[in-house]
Amino acid sequence: MQALRINVILFGIGNVGSALINQVIESQQFFLENRNIDLRFPIITNSTLAFFEKEGVKNSWEANFTQLAFPFTIADIIEFAKNNELENVIVVDATNSSELVKHYIPFIQSEFDIVAANQSANVLHIDFYKEIRRNLKKFDKTFLYETNIDAGIPVLQIIKDLYYSGEKITKIRGVFSDSLSYIFNTFSSKDLPFSSVLKDADKKGLLKADFKEELSGIGVAKKLLVLARELGKETEFLDVEITSLLSHRLEESNLKSGFLSNATVLDKDFEVGKIIQPEGEVLRYVGEISIPENRLEVKLVSEPISSAIGQLKDTETVYEIYTQSRGNNPIIVRGDNSEKKSETIARGILIDILKVSEKIKLKETIWL
Structure with a gap:
């Protein structure tokens, strides 16, 4: 059976985001062989620049980002995903941005799942909190955020x-x-x-x-x-x-x-x-x-x-x-929490990504 490709759009390449990419690169073969999941990073961003890569980030991603990244809008991200027919998209928020969470609902409406270390979406006004859940239910999408509480334990x-x-x-x-x-x-x-x-x-x-x-x-x-x-x-x-x-x-x-x-x-x-x-x-x-x-x-x-x-x-x-x-x-x-904190948070995000991936895989099996 062909591996399920998961396209991760990563917001934030500080210590946590960088650690996440490196953990995925290191374990890529393991995920393919043991979970039949192919994790890719077609889009990675910092606060102002984005790097778009159809084949997903490789070991040279930091150099590529420095050389090829350019200013972006959220509309650019969504349009790129649509134009390139990216399937099984998971938005990962590894930022502390209160602005990015305002785009969670458009992400969900674009049929993206979300994994977030960022707490903002869960501590803003209760009406926003409930509106996110309403859209998740309507579009049958998943929002996981285990690292909002403690990165090292579930x-x-x-x-x-x-x-x-x-x-x-x-x-x-x-x-x-x-x-x-x-x-x-x-x-x-x-x-x-x-x-x-x-x-x-x-x-x-x-x-x-x-x-x-x-x-x-x-x-x-x-x-x-x-x-x-x-x-x-x-x-x-x-x-x-x-x-x-x-x-x-x-x-x-x-x-x-x-x-x-x-x-x-x-x-x-x-x-x-x-x-x-x-x-x-x-x-x-x-x-x-x-x-x-x-x-x-x-x-x-x-x-x-x-x-x-x-x-x-x-x-x-x-x-x-x-x-x-x-x-x-x-x-x-x-x-x-004896491990380096950024590594622990990245590992927690990765666990959530894999949980969403398994849910996507189950849906595809049911549809077949």
């Missing part, structure tokens, strides 16, 4: 499976951020000022360009919102109660260097917080959804060191999923 899939099986989820809580996990795991276990731990995290590459969003709790809040909506809650971002880790003075500092040089103003409050904890407990920054109360919170808590959250090390993440049938005995889902 926590979103586990929650979906529980929800759609009729299991009543009552609460989800945990440490959702690898950088915040490292910061509080280190602060709780070592005799260091909080500002020193932040600088250490930065040296390890854990404080990214969006560090203020992470430290203010916005990053965790967005993940809570995605999870709540998966559980059928018509919740908006403003419904999430967020306790920021930043003082108002620090929130005014946009440059990371300036922020870190002034971070000593945080030391006293966090040191006091550590001292007044009950014995055998540690500080953790958690996200929590309580379904019966319809309450979403991002907050700093004191957690027993014997608990799943209290036992975290390094950059590990953990999700506690409470259900009606299990009571106070939650399902524990742990994430180990």
Whole structure:
């Protein structure tokens, strides 16, 4: 049987997008031999330029992109796919763009499936969220975004499976951020000022360009919102109660260097917080959804060191999923983020691409 060709239109060739292309190139033969799937990249883009290749990206894709890419519009992308009769198209959004998601519905209406690391489509107004789902149903298309929550583990899939099986989820809580996990795991276990731990995290590459969003709790809040909506809650971002880790003075500092040089103003409050904890407990920054109360919170808590959250090390993440049938005995889902983050996210995107590919293959089998 001829291999099923999957045409991936990739938006974003930063660390994640580049890692994704290289992972596919490295495993191309494996996918052909073991899954009968031929993954191609006929279009790859950065924020301003696109490279169009009828035969799909090869090992020299970076040089080809530099030499042959040119400015594009979304209409150009859709027209190229139509004119070249590209079948089984999956749009992959490996950007952080809030603008690109505005084109998701035209993509779906052009009969493209979508895989996204970008959270934007799932945290914008609920009307937009619902309109995407309406179009997905109308055009029988798929939208996967496992890496919106945790790139290293399929926590979103586990929650979906529980929800759609009729299991009543009552609460989800945990440490959702690898950088915040490292910061509080280190602060709780070592005799260091909080500002020193932040600088250490930065040296390890854990404080990214969006560090203020992470430290203010916005990053965790967005993940809570995605999870709540998966559980059928018509919740908006403003419904999430967020306790920021930043003082108002620090929130005014946009440059990371300036922020870190002034971070000593945080030391006293966090040191006091550590001292007044009950014995055998540690500080953790958690996200929590309580379904019966319809309450979403991002907050700093004191957690027993014997608990799943209290036992975290390094950059590990953990999700506690409470259900009606299990009571106070939650399902524990742990994430180990020791691999380079861009590689982990790329691998998560690739898994979603393969899931969509298998769904396309099943449809084709039924049609035959």
